[in-house]
Amino acid sequence: MAAATPQDPTSKSTSKTIRAGQAHKRSAILAAARDLFVLDGVERTSMDAVAARASVSKRTVYDYYGDKRGLLLGVVVAAGESLVETLRRAIADHLADDAPIADQAALECALVGFAVQIGETMLGSADYGSTIKLIGDNRAILPELAHHPLNSAPEAALAERIAHFADVGLLDVDDAFLAADHFNALTTLLAMNIRFPDQLSTDATRRTMADGVHAFMRAYGAR
The missing domain is CATH 1.10.357.10 (Tetracycline Repressor, domain 2)
Known part of the structure; x- marks a missing residue:
């Protein structure tokens, strides 16, 4: 029988760090979207502008919320x-x-x-x-x-x-x-x-x- 692989002692803390990072990104995206939607209107707000204001990539915004309507619903x-x-x-x-x-x-x-x-x-x-x-x-x-x-x-x-x-x-x-x-x-x-x-x-x-x-x-x- 193969020996059990020792658990990486950092795995749990690493997982928590990843989840915290995702939560931080989501919060930043929603705050940026809310501010821009109010300032410029939903139609005139671009996903690029939301990403730039939130300091994340546009791909991240799409991965989390799909499209602009999904982002508005998220807010x-x-x-x-x-x-x-x-x-x-x-x-x-x-x-x-x-x-x-x-x-x-x-x-x-x-x-x-x-x-x-x-x-x-x-x-x-x-x-x-x-x-x-x-x-x-x-x-x-x-x-x-x-x-x-x-x-x-x-x-x-x-x-x-x-x-x-x-x-x-x-x-x-x-x-x-x-x-x-x-x-x-x-x-x-x-x-x-x-x-x-x-x-x-x-x-x-x-x-x-x-x-x-x-x-x-x-x-x-x-x-």
């Missing part, structure tokens, strides 16, 4: 994944099962903290604002976004928390998904519609979120 999906992670982190920070929420006043306070964290993270991010513009300008060429799991993940995560607080008697909710839509409309979406996100001050964001949560509690707080 939007990456932003969606970031949004979901931001939402889950805010839920864990303010609305988890073990959070000290025993009455409606405590729930309103927790929801304000949740909404402010979301608002300051999302609305204060130039990347998020850029991606929203890209989606609005290019929705017609990205039909798969309508059925992408990331399209419903944020609403589902918030709806689950709303249903939980209805179960413990703090909210009066028939449709948790509809209530989640109303919550978003009264907080994040309202803040976005007031003015461009990069012009919304921290104080204005906090006031908008607090007012929205108060309106939500008046509509859905258990009687």
